[in-house]
Amino acid sequence: MTTPRVGAAGAIVLALLATGCGGGSADDRMHVWMYQDTLVVVQDAAVERFNADSDVQAVIDEVPGDTYEDRLRTAMGSSEQPDVFFNWGAGSIAPYAEQGMLTPLDDVFAEDPEFADAYIPSILAAGAIDGTQYGVPLRGTQPVILFYNRAVFEEAGAEPPETWEDLLDLVDLFTEEGVIPFALAGADPWTEQMWLQYLVDRLGGPEVFQRIADGDPEGWRDPVVLEAAEMVRDLVDRGAFGDNYASVSYTEGGASTLLSEGRAAMHLMGSWEYSTHLDQAPEFATEDLGYVAFPPLPGGEGDPANVAGNPTNFFSITADTPYPEEAVAFVKSTDDEEYVRDMIANGEVPVTVGAEELLSESPSPEFATFQYEMVRDAPNFQLSWDQALPPSVASPMTTEIERLFNGQSTPEEFVEALAALQ
Amino acid sequence: MSAAPATARPAARPPARRGGAARGPRAGRPSALWTLPGLLFFGVFAALPMALVAYLSLTTWGGLGDPRFTGLDNWTRLAGDPVMHRAVVLSLVLTAATWAVQTPISLLLGVWAAGRQRTRAVLSAIFFLPLLLSSAAIALIWRSLLDPNFGPLAWIAPRVGAPDADLLGDPTGAFLVIIAVTAWQFIPLHTLLYQGGARQIPASLYEAAEIDGAGRWTAFRHITLPQLRNTITTSSVLMVVGALTYFDTVLILTGGGPGSDTTIVPFLMYEAGFERWEMGYASAIALTLVVAATAVSLVMVRVTGFGAMRSTREGM
Incomplete structure (x- = not known):
């Protein structure tokens, strides 16, 4: 009588592991996990553009904010894991990088200098673990x-x-x-x-x-x-x-x-x-x-x-995704002009070098410019401690x-x- | 010792107890096969997870990759962890306070609700209302009620001479709030138990007492309380084990804070498992809880004589 009840409390660890997964499923689509908030419209539009000329169809799985990190952690390594996922870089992906669960993106940046130069360097740094780049900036700063x-x-x-x-x-x-x-x-x-x-x-x-x-x-x-x-x-x-x-x-x-x-x-x-x-x-x-x-x-x-x-949020790609090429193509779309314009229209301040001229399209150009210059001119962008550790x-x-x-x-x-x- | 006792047993029993004739030696005693669904359920959902938790408590595991065996590391750390020590003390105080607050109130309310007063039905319905709400809803409601800037507390407190009352931001205050809110939430359940228990007491006992000149208090003290002995044990075991495993209320109401001043053992387990991702350590905490709660309920059952299941109505 009492034992199963307490046992169940003790087994919360396992029970949540068993039920916490979900969202993605092993179908023939590329699953992109996003932290659920009002800014996801930008990624929705990106997926739509991506799907228009790709054989592999991408789909956004919005995960409620409170549970995002729990759900991601429990899904990683299982058949439910996302192909591409939202994260905060640094400490938030370090455990996955250590386990070899992420695709290193160094080659992607090396092969395409234009893409690499598109981002403010102090910001890109937060998406690297021990000198290896695992993240592509997907949001404003x-x-x-x-x-x-x-x-x-x-x-x-x-x-x-x-x-x-x-x-x-x-x-x-x-x-x-x-x-x-x-x-x-x-x-x-x-x-x-x-x-x-x-x-x-x-x-x-x-x-x-x-x-x-x-x-x-x-x-x-x-x-x-x-x-x-x-x-x-x-x-x-x-x-x-x-x-x-x-x-x-x-x-x-x-x-x-x-x-x-x-x-x-x-x-x-x-x-x-x-x-x-x-x-x-x-x-x-x-x-x-x-x-x-x-x-x-x-x-x-x-x-x-x-x-x-938070310098920005990042897209990372899981190591054993069945769609490595498509995933790279998708995350690289984050420096497309349409993507950057969408972000600005939504009030975000992009972390791409050339975004300055577009800031006048922001709903609040003055605030956007203030933020952009503050970040651009900062010798160091200290990532939030609880994300860095x-x-x-x-x-x-x-x-x-x-x-x-x-x-x-x-x-x-x-x-x-x-x-x-x- | 072969078939002899088996054939002897039905003979010793009062015949035809379920209205039908005796159907052979095994009539009233289903085979062990009948326990299978229950055993399976218990095995899969309680025993197996517990065994896994016991194993995990000997490993270091962050939920990724394979658990790494580290022997008794988690256990030695647990024994020396000041946060765990505090959590144990807080849990014990919370359990004792829960019992001390909820038992008298539920008992009195239950006995009252078992009566035939005119207002009983209406008032009982109101008292039982919290029973219909989920723990999460209750915790959220109380959180907004106690908001120091925008809740009713912010309006009431200055009018009773406490302009900056911040109950949830004060260590003692937050702890008292948890005791009060869980009491508000669980007293209806225990009242229901006591109401049922009190209704079972034969009216003839009270009539006899009245003839002997017993007043209300004497009747309560010498009839109601002893007659409710088993109910008190049931309710107390539920309360104590419940209080040892309180979690949702703490998570939503205080998040273990301010600081770590309401971090009781189950909350610490959650924090270790799902915030710090130290599944091995969380499992050690979980196992400690299982052992402690089982031990406490066994002791309670033993001490109160509840285990013997002696009838409260012997000789009637």
């Missing part, structure tokens, strides 16, 4: 930007921050005004991670995290990490995020609504924040949504032009970040806990 509410700033007579002192002054100013200085979705710790990414990069440059990403946990003991953690505590103690950020969720819209309703003045978030507002509060998005780069830090060694976030480290790391922000651990304990992660 998603740098993390400091968004602000213009109306709130006007009312307070404030200007967006250009330096760290500005930022701290603004925290005090808005706290006095009774406005939360920064909206923060503390229930989704990857939003808190954005702060640390920028602080560490501005303080010590990309080398600090690179050492950690290369697999040296001692890298967390770099004094820069401790300093960044102390700055986070300082911000929290100043009331920079208000009092009840700990249970605010990003995916449910909590933090974005605080910004658009003027209850928060600023929000550090990925560039998709713009589309979120365009969808949820269109008037705010077009009238009052302002954006600046993350300010430099006094005495920081990192280049203030560096950005952090293997999941066995990334998951406990985000929990530790959350504990730091919540005051459940001190900066010293934070560093110790991270250095203990293998």
Whole structure:
């Protein structure tokens, strides 16, 4: 009676493995797995063009976002695996690359220099594992930007921050005004991670995290990490995020609504924040949504032009797909002019070198150009930490970040806990 | 010892107990073959997965390629993992609190609902409402109710003197919320059990007690409670094993947070398996849960004498 029930709980591991697959199936079509969101229309159109003059028909399988990584992981290596699939590059495909489950694309790029030169190099790099290219950029770039509410700033007579002192002054100013200085979705710790990414990069440059990403946990003991953690505590103690950020969720819209309703003045978030507002509060998005780069830090060694976030998303091809040539042809269509135009029309900022002239077709040319130049001119594009690290480290790391922000651990304990992660 | 006891047995039994005549020695006792469907089901869906989980707990496996045998590595790591220690403590506290909160309320509600009051049917229907909702729906509803900026909590809290109440963002608060929400969700089920149990108590017992001058409390204390002994055990075992394996509510309501302050053992298992992709380690956690929950329910059954299945109505 009780045993089977608990046994079933224990066997969730297996049960989910058995049932988690699906989506693709072994028919005679080339299956392209996409993370389900509003941007998939671009890939839908690409598939339509591809199918028009190909013997092998491609089909898009949209997988709901929450379950995307689980479903992909369980399908990989089975007969249900996709032929081509959406991913975040780096850590998100490293386990597959190690198992030899992906098609190396070095030859594809080597044989077609024009194709290779089409992409901004700092972005292409995130699709490589140990020097081998496995990913072709398929989406626009998603740098993390400091968004602000213009109306709130006007009312307070404030200007967006250009330096760290500005930022701290603004925290005090808005706290006095009774406005939360920064909206923060503390229930989704990857939003808190954005702060640390920028602080560490501005303080010590990309080398600090690179050492950690290369697999040296001692890298967390770099004094820069401790300093960044102390700055986070300082911000929290100043009331920079208000009092009840700990249970605010990003995916449910909590933090974005605080910004658009003027209850928060600023929000550090990925560039998709713009589309979120365009969808949820269109008037705010077009009238009052302002954006600046993350300010430099006094005495920081990192280049203030560096950005952090998700360089882009990638297409990768599974190693034992029955359609290797067709798959390559399909992923190469991502630098076609039609594809790039579709992306821009949909509000994305492409990562292809020549996209600049097309940006005027964007629904918001000004924002698109701002983003494009920010990314193009960045000496380094720091990939989100939780994507750059293997999941066995990334998951406990985000929990530790959350504990730091919540005051459940001190900066010293934070560093110790991270250095203990293998 | 051949056929003698077999032929002796039906004779010792009251004859014609199912209305028909005795149909030979095996009449009331189906062959072992009858257990086959049950055994097969148990074997395929419980025993086999458990054996595989036991094997996986001795390996390192990320869901890709073949599991790599690593002996007792996962187990030594489990024994020394501070996160696991915390999770065990949290699970035990949650289980104890669940039992302590849900039992008295369900018992009283159940006994009340077994009566014949005028408002009983209507109120019972309202009390049983949460039983109709799925765990996921319940967790989502409570999550929005407790949203610190846009939920009813944000409206109510400042009016009762707690302007920045953020229950789900506070470690103690989040833990209490889980206890409260699961209680709200599961009390109806246990109330139903107690209602059934209380309805079974013969009215003659209460009539006799009344004649002897017993008040309501005395009757409850000396008739209702002892008569519900087996129901209390059933309900308690369900509660305890349920609380040890709570998962969905925690996943949706708090995600194990803030930080890891509501990361109970089943949630840690999920995190290890499906966020960190350490299937071997997750299996070790799972097996620990299986052993612990089985042990706890066996002990409870033994201690309460439920296993002996003694009737509460002996001598009546």
